[in-house]
Every structure is written in structure tokens, then in C-alpha cells.
Amino acid sequence: EPEVTQTPSHQVTQMGQEVILRCVPISNHLYFYWYRQILGQKVEFLVSFYNNEISEKSEIFDDQFSVERPDGSNFTLKIRSTKLEDSAMYFCASGDGRELFFGEGSRLTVL
């Protein structure tokens, strides 16, 4: 069964470092998303991406964040200069217009 894959599963980084989280969506999907879940809290929308551009972003998605689909298959989330409060599980999702399928998440720990 097709699935969304995310790498790395866990990354530990120092505050101020750049981090890139990678996602391979399901191949025939057109809608891509990043969500964040701080430990013990709800899942929060960060950004949606459609037709090779950002379609919507939340207040959380500030200038520190960027997304790219560099090669037509990968979908990346970059955090330019990480802060302690960026520590969270980051979920990538892809959708076919009906359902959203989530990856297993990338846990980011900022020290």
C-alpha cells in the first residue's frame, strides 16, 4: 500500500542550526502539507502546498520556515535557525483531495 515516508525519524540539533526535514508523498497526490505536534499537544497546521506553490500557511509558519518540492517527488521543510520551541514532531501529509495520509513523523529535538 502506498505510504508517505519521512526522514529522518529523529534529529537532534543545536539551537541556531538549520534543519531540513524530508518527505516523499504518495506519487499521484497533488496536495502536500506539513503539520507540527509539540509533545502532548494537538496537531497544528503549518503549511499547504499545491501546484508547486504554497496555498496556505499558518501564523506559526514564519520567515524561519520554508518548503520546497525540489525534484517533483521530495517535499522538504527547512527551519533556518532552530529555536528551543521548535522541538516537536513534524508530520508530512499528502492528499488526493479526499483523504490526507500522514507520514510517521520526524521528531526534532533542539538543544
Next chain:
Amino acid sequence: AQKVTQAQTEISVVEKEDVTLDCVYETRDTTYYLFWYKQPPSGELVFLIRRNSFDEQNEISGRYSWNFQKSTSSFNFTITASQVVDSAVYFCALSEAVGGATNKLIFGTGTLLAVQP
């Protein structure tokens, strides 16, 4: 603005009991979608159901059933004869329909279900 409320933070039941997880939503849209996801201790988000706002029929899938009541803006989830493997956090989510397609999901705060043997 869209909002999803899951008032039950934690529920603990004994195996084989039935349990209902509540979900109340707010939206100004006339067309929207409602979802339930399961997040087991391993952390992934597992899709359970998607419901269209025009379809108020209740749905049953094995031990799972969902009751959608537009009049009370609720989309409750019942697990019949609960099992230890049902222990997880359950999230209700809402999406506006953009051009008929599912848009971003707005999640509730989740309900932690603990099923004791």
C-alpha cells in the same frame, strides 16, 4: 473561524466496555469534512474515517461507529467492546471543502483513551 473541541482529555475503561469519544465542531462553511485519526503510542497518525457534511448517515466499521449530528455540530466516535490495542490518543479534525476537495485539517486537542485489561 473553524474550531474542533474534544472536551474529554482522558478516558479510562476496562476491556470489553463500550466507550464514546465526543467531538464538537464549529464552522461557517456549508460544505466541510470531518475526520477521526488514531495516534497510538508509536506516534503515527492513522486515518479512521472521513465524513462529508451532506452525509449524516451513521457509519459502522467493525467495532467502530460514528454518529454525525449536524443539528448539534457533533461527530462522536464509539468503540464497542474495547480492547487494550485501542489505547491511543484519538483526534477529531475538520476541513473546509475548497472546490470540493479536502483542505487543511484543523485538529481537536485529542482524547487519550486507556483500555485496562
